[in-house]
Amino acid sequence: xxxxxxxxxxxxxxxxxxxxxxxxxxxxxxxxxxxxxxxxxxxxxxxxxxxxxxxxxxxxxxxxxxxxxxxxxxxxxxxxxxxxxxxxxxxxxxxxxxxxxxxxxxxxxxxxxxxxxxxxxxxxxxxxxxxxxxxxxxxxxxxxxxxxxxxxxxxxxxxxxxxxxxxxxxxxxxxxxxxxxxxxxxxxxxxxxxxxxxxxxxxxxxxxxxxxxxxxxxxxxxxxxxxxxxxxxxxxxxxxxxxxxxxxxxxxxxxxxxxxxxxxxxxxxxxxxxxxxxxxxxxxxxxxxxxxxxxxxxxxxxxxxxxxxxxxxxxxxxxxxxxxxxxxxxxxxxxxxxxxxxxxxxxxxxxxxxxxxxxxxxxxxxxxxxxxxxxxxxxxxxxxxxxxxxxxxxxxxxxxxxxxxxxxxxxxxxxxxxxxxxxxxxxxxxxxxxxxxxxxxxxxxxxxxxxxxxxxxxxxxxxxxxxxxxxxxxxxxxxxxxx
Numbered sequence: 001x002x003x004x005x006x007x008x009x010x011x012x013x014x015x016x017x018x019x020x021x022x023x024x025x026x027x028x029x030x031x032x033x034x035x036x037x038x039x040x041x042x043x044x045x046x047x048x049x050x051x052x053x054x055x056x057x058x059x060x061x062x063x064x065x066x067x068x069x070x071x072x073x074x075x076x077x078x079x080x081x082x083x084x085x086x087x088x089x090x091x092x093x094x095x096x097x098x099x100x101x102x103x104x105x106x107x108x109x110x111x112x113x114x115x116x117x118x119x120x121x122x123x124x125x126x127x128x129x130x131x132x133x134x135x136x137x138x139x140x141x142x143x144x145x146x147x148x149x150x151x152x153x154x155x156x157x158x159x160x161x162x163x164x165x166x167x168x169x170x171x172x173x174x175x176x177x178x179x180x181x182x183x184x185x186x187x188x189x190x191x192x193x194x195x196x197x198x199x200x201x202x203x204x205x206x207x208x209x210x211x212x213x214x215x216x217x218x219x220x221x222x223x224x225x226x227x228x229x230x231x232x233x234x235x236x237x238x239x240x241x242x243x244x245x246x247x248x249x250x251x252x253x254x255x256x257x258x259x260x261x262x263x264x265x266x267x268x269x270x271x272x273x274x275x276x277x278x279x280x281x282x283x284x285x286x287x288x289x290x291x292x293x294x295x296x297x298x299x300x301x302x303x304x305x306x307x308x309x310x311x312x313x314x315x316x317x318x319x320x321x322x323x324x325x326x327x328x329x330x331x332x333x334x335x336x337x338x339x340x341x342x343x344x345x346x347x348x349x350x351x352x353x354x355x356x357x358x359x360x361x362x363x364x365x366x367x368x369x370x371x372x373x374x375x376x377x378x379x380x381x382x383x384x385x386x387x388x389x390x391x392x393x394x395x396x397x398x399x400x401x402x403x404x405x406x407x408x409x410x411x412x413x414x415x416x417x418x419x420x421x422x423x424x425x426x427x428x429x430x431x432x433x434x435x436x437x438x439x440x441x442x443x444x445x446x447x448x449x450x451x452x453x454x455x456x457x458x459x460x461x462x463x464x465x466x467x468x469x470x471x472x473x474x475x476x477x478x479x480x481x482x483x
Contacts, residue, residue: 068335203257278319288306388467
């Protein structure tokens with residue numbers, strides 16, 4: 001292809017010369033989905049002891065979403081919500097799938113990749129999948145053309161916290177049942193990982209494969225999903241960054257992820273694609289706080305991963321699209337990972353899935369209409385199907401439920417501390433004044449409680465609620481393997 005034609009497809013110099021905004025050409029999309037990265041883990045949100053200059057630069061050149069939520073505060077459910085644009089319980093997901101389970105994303109659900117392929121996008125993924133280990137549930141059977149990564153979390157292996165193979169005497173029976181970590185290329189296992197030194201290669205392997213994908217598909221629109229396994233424990237980092245941060249191993253890992261972002265951005269620039277690529281950078285849930293110095297920071301928000309308090313589910317999100325997203329802006333409107341699918345469908349002019357979804361098109365926010373409110377409320381579901389809270393633009397109503405708590409001394413150096421279990425009563429938090437959910441104002445705002453309760457009751461009729469015994473009518477089945 002000649003240089004002029006490549007510029008037309010890349011949407012950079014030629015578009016600028018004739019005053020054509022980047023959005024008039026099919027944009028490429030790169031979606032970074034980081035594992036267990038907390039709200040406070042970036043330079044722009046207060047990280048200490050290490051720097052994330054490449055990620056911070058994305059925020060300076062794009063938009064930071066301050067009120068952005070993972071679909072649920074745990075891995076598989078969070079990823080199901082991202083990929084389908086649905087609350088995870090609508091598509092049958094809860095918790096984190098284990099390697100032994102014979103379930104996964106139902107073939108009747110459309111993923112982001114399948115939506116974009118309707119418009120000729122090449123779709124690739126590197127990293128963690130965690131939407132089903134059996135082959136029918138892997139990425140190539142769900143719209144992706146290329147895959148290199150782990151099918152589930154990097155701690156789901158027969159290795160203990162010291163990095164040694166588990167034995168009968170290790171008192172870790174669940175780990176003893178796990179196989180070695182399978183590194184999958186396409187549908188085939190190409191390596192088995194048994195050591196932390198081997199895991200230390202992952203961030204670089206994913207990055208190199210992502211760059212190769214960009215180089216191969218530079219002349220057509222593409223969707224690249226970069227789902228890093230880190231900084232989920234066990235932490236492992238390459239020699240390039242080991243010992244480089246003042247924060248220890250966790251800081252080293254975040255510095256390597258920042259390096260990965262920079263490498264991918266450089267690949268876009270080298271191919272003339274930088275001006276017409278939408279970059280999205282976010283996390284699947286909050287930090288796994290009981291791992292102490294091997295965990296991230298919730299940035300002062302309450303609790304952490306595996307809870308529906310803000311520290312478990314509110315995550316940093318940055319979007320950058322030159323010529324469309326205003327540079328250096330902050331969006332304080334409510335948004336969620338489930339909104340990404342319908343937003344990308346609108347950008348690509350692709351039909352939405354036939355099945356009902358819960359995501360909302362937030363393209364007006366990306367274009368700078370940050371005073372508009374496409375999403376009026378958000379539902380916090382956890383456990384199997386517990387509706388634990390609902391929020392609007394300002395207030396969050398919490399329903400009585402049992403929950404994990406990290407108000408215990410954390411572990412150190414890769415070993416977990418105790419996770420407590422406690423119960424909360426009904427509470428209302430003013431998230432504008434009290435994002436840490438410290439004081440209950442339920443008696444002061446009866447009209448707010450009434451309004452949010454009505455939203456919750458409608459959700460219970462639709463999706464059900466185990467806490468109140470509602471079955472719901474709008475839930476669909478998770479996929480299963482036929483024996």
